[in-house]
Amino acid sequence: MHLEHLLLRNFRKFDEIEFSFGGRTLISGPNGSGKTTIAEACAAALGGKSFRTADLKECIREGADHAFVKATVDLGGLERASFTSGFDRKGQKKLTRDGLTISRRALIGATSFVLCTQEDIEMVSGSPKRRRDFIDRAAMGLDRGYIDIASQYLRFVKQKTALLRHERKSGLKHLNEAAVPLISAIRNRRGAAAQAIIANFEKVARQAGLELSIAIRMPAEEGDEVRKRLHDRMVREAERGCLLYGPHLDDIQMELTGRAAKSSSSGEVAFGAFCLRLAETLLLGDAGWPPLFIADEIFSFMDRDRRDRAMTLVGALPFQTVVTSHRPAGEGSVPGDCTLISLGE
Numbered sequence: 001m002h003l004e005h006l007l008l009r010n011f012r013k014f015d016e017i018e019f020s021f022g023g024r025t026l027i028s029g030p031n032g033s034g035k036t037t038i039a040e041a042c043a044a045a046l047g048g049k050s051f052r053t054a055d056l057k058e059c060i061r062e063g064a065d066h067a068f069v070k071a072t073v074d075l076g077g078l079e080r081a082s083f084t085s086g087f088d089r090k091g092q093k094k095l096t097r098d099g100l101t102i103s104r105r106a107l108i109g110a111t112s113f114v115l116c117t118q119e120d121i122e123m124v125s126g127s128p129k130r131r132r133d134f135i136d137r138a139a140m141g142l143d144r145g146y147i148d149i150a151s152q153y154l155r156f157v158k159q160k161t162a163l164l165r166h167e168r169k170s171g172l173k174h175l176n177e178a179a180v181p182l183i184s185a186i187r188n189r190r191g192a193a194a195q196a197i198i199a200n201f202e203k204v205a206r207q208a209g210l211e212l213s214i215a216i217r218m219p220a221e222e223g224d225e226v227r228k229r230l231h232d233r234m235v236r237e238a239e240r241g242c243l244l245y246g247p248h249l250d251d252i253q254m255e256l257t258g259r260a261a262k263s264s265s266s267g268e269v270a271f272g273a274f275c276l277r278l279a280e281t282l283l284l285g286d287a288g289w290p291p292l293f294i295a296d297e298i299f300s301f302m303d304r305d306r307r308d309r310a311m312t313l314v315g316a317l318p319f320q321t322v323v324t325s326h327r328p329a330g331e332g333s334v335p336g337d338c339t340l341i342s343l344g345e
């Protein structure tokens with residue numbers, strides 16, 4: 001997928017602004033100039049969500065009551081499309097493709113991008129939720145049908161929570177039984193995604209010339225084992241009125257080069273997270289969804305050597321890339337030979 005053009009209206013600090021993108025684009029500008037805002041607008045237009053806030057209202061420019069972003073993309077072959085995302089202060093949101101309303105599911109099924117941000121260090125050393133989200137995205141990259149399995153499972157969680165809250169134990173057994181194949185499928189797909197990520201991570205590390213490896217550990221039980229765990233927790237779940245077991249609670253752990261991620265340095269974690277995003281990018285490319293790779297100011301924790309290696313890796317990607325930096329083009333590790341977007345104060 002190639003992003004050709006992006007329009008922002010009343011999005012954060014911008015009243016109205018447009019950008020054209022090349023195969024490699026560098027967005028540079030001082031603090032507060034709007035670099036992250038552009039990366040965020042890409043995510044809003046291509047994924048229907050912001051990575052900075054769960055509440056899109058925060059993205060509406062102060063004083064305005066409606067924001068709008070539009071991305072024009074080349075989807076490969078002869079297919080081009082324009083995707084828009086509009087939202088207001090009342091919480092109304094509208095996504096369109098070529099002028100026709102679409103669901104978020106249809107949007108994320110049609111586009112392909114990977115966002116790499118400073119917050120990704122949380123993916124390695126933060127709570128398991130970030131790692132679950134990462135692995136789920138990778139699983140969806142391997143098989144777009146995963147999104148249906150994941151949403152069916154979410155429906156199960158909602159229904160079961162409602163039953164537990166209202167102490168309606170009668171339906172629980174039946175509901176649990178119906179969830180066994182779903183839980184098994186999620187574990188199975190997550191396992192395959194983790195394998196593919198590990199293999200690509202090793203490829204990236206070799207390319208970077210670094211002795212780096214990653215281990216990803218997660219619950220793997222399927223079928224009868226799942227049935228047993230669901231059964232074993234029924235009494236406690238009923239007492240507490242909430243779910244105590246399932247893939248939405250799975251503890252996914254990561255080890256960087258044989259050490260718990262928590263014990264690694266900030267620069268090591270930042271580089272590890274960056275390699276994970278590159279691994280995700282390669283996975284999407286292999287799966288036939290060549291993604292747009294967006295890196296928002298990710299080099300902060302890295303020393304000069306790691307920054308250089310990271311920039312070389314981005315430069316070698318056979319996909320469209322957008323990189324933001326507060327450093328001017330050509331300075332430090334920032335390449336000068338690309339489409340430049342220079343933002344002012």
Ligand SMILES: Nc1ncnc2c1ncn2[C@@H]1O[C@H](COP(=O)(O)OP(=O)(O)OP(=O)(O)O)[C@@H](O)[C@H]1O
Binds near residue numbers: 014060
């Ligand atoms: N809803 C909003 N309305 C108006 N301005 C906003 C809104 N939300 C954020 N801003 C402002 O937009 C500016 C740009 O923020 P952004 O995070 O995109 O900058 P940046 O170039 O990424 O900076 P840095 O180099 O510090 O990361 C900030 O000054 C911020 O205060």
Ligand SMILES: [Mg+2]
Binds near residue numbers: 035036037297
């Ligand atoms: Mg920023």
